[in-house]
Every structure is written in structure tokens, then in C-alpha cells.
Amino acid sequence: MKPIVRKILALVVVVAVGAVAGPWVYINLVKDEAPEALTLEPATTTIAPESTTTIAVESTTTTAPVSTIDGDWKVVAESIVGYRVKETIVGQKTEGVGRTSEITGSLTIVGEQVTAAEFTVDMTTLVSDSTRRDRQVNTRILDTVNFPTSTFVLKKPIALTPEALAGSDFTVETTGTLTLRGVTKDIDLTLKARLVEDVIEVNGSIEIVFTDWSIPDPSISGIIVVDRGLLEFLIRFAR
The missing domain is CATH 2.40.128.110 (Lipid/polyisoprenoid-binding, YceI-like)
Known part of the structure; x- marks a missing residue:
């Protein structure tokens, strides 16, 4: 195989590999992950501190x-x-x-x-x-x-x-x-x-x-x- 032919084939291989590897590198190593789907903010729950005194309280729902x-x-x-x-x-x-x-x-x-x-x-x-x-x-x-x-x-x-x-x-x-x-x-x-x-x-x-x-x-x-x-x-x- 002539040197010029080998160079052309090598160039074709490099271009082909780059066409596939380039997007993979960009998406997996460079590009940020897409933002998560929009959802309601997580509900917050307040936990009362422990107490040694137990008091019976009627359960109610505040509307x-x-x-x-x-x-x-x-x-x-x-x-x-x-x-x-x-x-x-x-x-x-x-x-x-x-x-x-x-x-x-x-x-x-x-x-x-x-x-x-x-x-x-x-x-x-x-x-x-x-x-x-x-x-x-x-x-x-x-x-x-x-x-x-x-x-x-x-x-x-x-x-x-x-x-x-x-x-x-x-x-x-x-x-x-x-x-x-x-x-x-x-x-x-x-x-x-x-x-x-x-x-x-x-x-x-x-x-x-x-x-x-x-x-x-x-x-x-x-x-x-x-x-x-x-x-x-x-x-x-x-x-």
C-alpha cells in the first residue's frame, strides 16, 4: 500500500472515530445533566423536641x-x-x-x-x-x-x-x-x-x-x- 493511501485511510479513520467519540465526550463529560422535572417543593415537617412530660392533646386539622x-x-x-x-x-x-x-x-x-x-x-x-x-x-x-x-x-x-x-x-x-x-x-x-x-x-x-x-x-x-x-x-x- 502506498504511503499516500495509508495516510488517507488513517485520516478517514480519525475523522470517523472523532465523529462518534466527540458527541459521547461532550454529552457524558462536558455537558451538564438536564435539570430535573419541575415538581412541587418538598413539604417541610417540624419535629417537636422530646419531652419527659406527656400531655394528651385532641388531634385537629387546621384549615x-x-x-x-x-x-x-x-x-x-x-x-x-x-x-x-x-x-x-x-x-x-x-x-x-x-x-x-x-x-x-x-x-x-x-x-x-x-x-x-x-x-x-x-x-x-x-x-x-x-x-x-x-x-x-x-x-x-x-x-x-x-x-x-x-x-x-x-x-x-x-x-x-x-x-x-x-x-x-x-x-x-x-x-x-x-x-x-x-x-x-x-x-x-x-x-x-x-x-x-x-x-x-x-x-x-x-x-x-x-x-x-x-x-x-x-x-x-x-x-x-x-x-x-x-x-x-x-x-x-x-x-
């Missing part, structure tokens, strides 16, 4: 008076909305996650019901760990120039149980209207919520099948994205 939670609650800065998609980069599986806290909205409680709730997200402010991904999201994928916001509106009232009023985690199946990339649809979803002192936390996720929302295939050369993702949210409301 927030309805009058104290009636009214309008506003979205606060600690809220988060984002997306999560599964990606394959040259055979290496990973997740793409982008998030923002640029959210506005409100929630209204009357009696023992949530009578209205809505939030709007500034989609132009979504940020992930990849500027390349962010450019694709803002332009081709979500087209935030023409569709800069996304909105969710609750469709029907939610009854609050005594447990929910007492501060326990509360799970409910409900329906709402979501507007995303200029498409508006009614959706079913599961919400988890908790009333903690003067803050109401609401957590959930919505599966987004891209073709249902006029979202083009996010895949590009070398990166394959599955045909759906999650819209995740953890919204905090306060007075």
Missing part, C-alpha cells in the same frame, strides 16, 4: 379560613415554565431543556373554588444550555418573532377540598385552553397544587405533539428530536 384566601392571586417571579425534549446526537441520547421565569398571570378564589386562572409566558426568553438550540427554538421551531407568547386559561372551576385548604398536596384533573405558536386548543391535564402560608404553588406538564401545534420537525443535521415534548410549569401565586 385556612375561606375568607383569608378569597380574591385574586398574582404570578410571582419564582415561577418557571419550560420545555423538555428527547434528543439523539450522533447516536448519543440526551435531553434538551429550556426555561424562563418571564411569566404573568392570575388566579381567583371565591368561596371554596378556584373560579379562574391563567398565565402567559414570554417565549422569547426561553433559555437552555445550548445557544444553538436556543436559536433554533426562537426562529424555526417556535417562531417567537411572530408568536412571542404562549397562554394557558383554565376552562372550568376547581373545587378545593378541606385537605387542600389545610395545606396538603392537592391533585386534580381539569381542562384548559392552551395557545402555542399561534394554535389554540382545549386540553386535559393533571394539576398538582399546594397552599403554603401566603403562596399557592401549581405544578403540571402538557405533552406537546409537534404536528398538532404546527411545530416543524426540530431535528437538524446530526441531531434527531422525537416528535413530541413536554411543556412543564411550576407557577407560584401570591397576593
